[in-house]
Amino acid sequence: MNSHNIDVDTNPAYGQTESVSISSFKHPVAVVFHCLFKFLAIILWIISVFLQSSIILTIIFIILAACDFWVVKNVSGRLLVGLRWWNEVKDDGTNEWVFESLENMTTIVPLEKYVFWGAQFFVAILWGVFAILSILSISSWVPIVISLILNLANLSGYINSRAWQPIT
Amino acid sequence: MMQNMDVEDQPAQAEPTKMNTLDEPVLSTLWRDISRVGYKLFHVLIPRGYSEKALRDWDLWGPLVFCLALALVLGGDLAVQVFIIVALGSIVITLNSILLGGKVSFFQSVCLVGYCIFPILLAAIICTFVNIPLGSKSWAIFFNIGFAAGGFVWSVWASVGFLSAAVPDHRRLLAIYPVILFYAALSWLVLISYKQTGGRGTIGGSSSSGNSTTPTNGTLSNGL
Numbered sequence: 001m002n003s004h005n006i007d008v009d010t011n012p013a014y015g016q017t018e019s020v021s022i023s024s025f026k027h028p029v030a031v032v033f034h035c036l037f038k039f040l041a042i043i044l045w046i047i048s049v050f051l052q053s054s055i056i057l058t059i060i061f062i063i064l065a066a067c068d069f070w071v072v073k074n075v076s077g078r079l080l081v082g083l084r085w086w087n088e089v090k091d092d093g094t095n096e097w098v099f100e101s102l103e104n105m106t107t108i109v110p111l112e113k114y115v116f117w118g119a120q121f122f123v124a125i126l127w128g129v130f131a132i133l134s135i136l137s138i139s140s141w142v143p144i145v146i147s148l149i150l151n152l153a154n155l156s157g158y159i160n161s162r163a164w165q166p167i168t
Numbered sequence: 169m170m171q172n173m174d175v176e177d178q179p180a181q182a183e184p185t186k187m188n189t190l191d192e193p194v195l196s197t198l199w200r201d202i203s204r205v206g207y208k209l210f211h212v213l214i215p216r217g218y219s220e221k222a223l224r225d226w227d228l229w230g231p232l233v234f235c236l237a238l239a240l241v242l243g244g245d246l247a248v249q250v251f252i253i254v255a256l257g258s259i260v261i262t263l264n265s266i267l268l269g270g271k272v273s274f275f276q277s278v279c280l281v282g283y284c285i286f287p288i289l290l291a292a293i294i295c296t297f298v299n300i301p302l303g304s305k306s307w308a309i310f311f312n313i314g315f316a317a318g319g320f321v322w323s324v325w326a327s328v329g330f331l332s333a334a335v336p337d338h339r340r341l342l343a344i345y346p347v348i349l350f351y352a353a354l355s356w357l358v359l360i361s362y363k364q365t366g367g368r369g370t371i372g373g374s375s376s377s378g379n380s381t382t383p384t385n386g387t388l389s390n391g392l
Contacts, residue, residue, distance in 0.1 A: 030194075054244070055244045055247045055248060058248075058251075059239065063236070066229075066232055074194075074197050074201070075194050075197065087226075087275065089224045089225070089226065089273050089276055091224075092271070094273070095273040095275070095276070142248075142251060
């Protein structure tokens with residue numbers, strides 16, 4: 001992992017080539033997983049419009065939303081944009097939200113940054129649209145609410161982390 | 169470094185070694201989260217003196233997994249009720265504790281309530297397995313009652329320890345009452361799932377038991 005960083009720092013081509021190829025990503029696996037669970041959830045939603053509602057579908061939605069939340073919070077956030085956020089409970093019971101950002105932001109690849117924020121915003125808005133469209137069908141509220149809450153939680157956590165960036 | 173479970177050390181570690189934790193391999197992140205869930209589960213279910221520290225580092229993965237598992241084990245009709253009861257119930261219990269003057273954070277309380285579902289999940293799994301051979305016997309329900317009651321008592325005992333410590337003394341009973349209701353509702357769901365599994369057994373069980381007197385139809389129904 002350390003040698004990988006050294007390669008990137010001396011190779012200015014990351015994210016700046018005109019054509020997007022696999023080599024223009026510093027963390028291709030993280031990018032793939034960042035988008036994978038979101039993509040699967042959307043595909044499943046489109047499929048589920050034509051199927052009758054079942055509890056198995058709801059459970060699969062919840063599992064996909066949970067996997068996506070974990071990946072975005074623990075992996076793609078720190079690898080793609082160098083941000084992190086969490087919650088700490090102090091000894092006296094009060095809790096505090098902590099946000100962290102990478103000191104040296106030049107190691108962040110612009111293309112990956114766009115993919116990260118683009119996917120996150122896009123999916124949040126899309127689930128909002130699904131929520132409005134399905135407001136009359138109560139059986140679909142559980143997956144919609146859970147997906148919305150988890151996506152918005154990550155979105156707001158990372159937006160707050162971004163506000164803590166040191167000004168270069 | 170990653171095996172250190174002490175919560176107070178971890179943020180302090182994150183500062184000087186930020187690049188290490190920001191660059192750590194994904195598998196070690198995953199393993200750290202999984203072992204934290206296991207650690208918390210162990211300390212919540214077998215309360216000891218220092219378990220309060222274990223809960224300070226809350227996470228909602230345990231409650232999510234247990235809720236999903238309980239929904240799957242109990243089966244389709246009851247699964248939706250499980251979700252609704254767990255979601256609304258844990259929020260209500262948390263609000264109740266906070267409004268009574270308790271010094272717990274919202275997520276910590278939801279985390280605790282969710283982790284204490286585990287005994288009821290165990291009871292549901294055991295009941296499901298017990299009902300497979302015993303499904304048609306009328307006295308099998310006493311096994312269900314026993315396991316459901318055992319899960320209920322264990323869950324309440326595990327959760328009351330934490331919640332009553334956080335709330336002022338004269339309000340302890342007020343804080344515990346919704347917790348008892350909550351776990352009673354979940355144990356009740358486990359109990360009445362007996363009607364689903366006891367009556368029909370496995371998917372092939374009902375058709376074969378229904379057709380035991382008409383062997384000519386057995387091949388047709390076994391094709392289901």
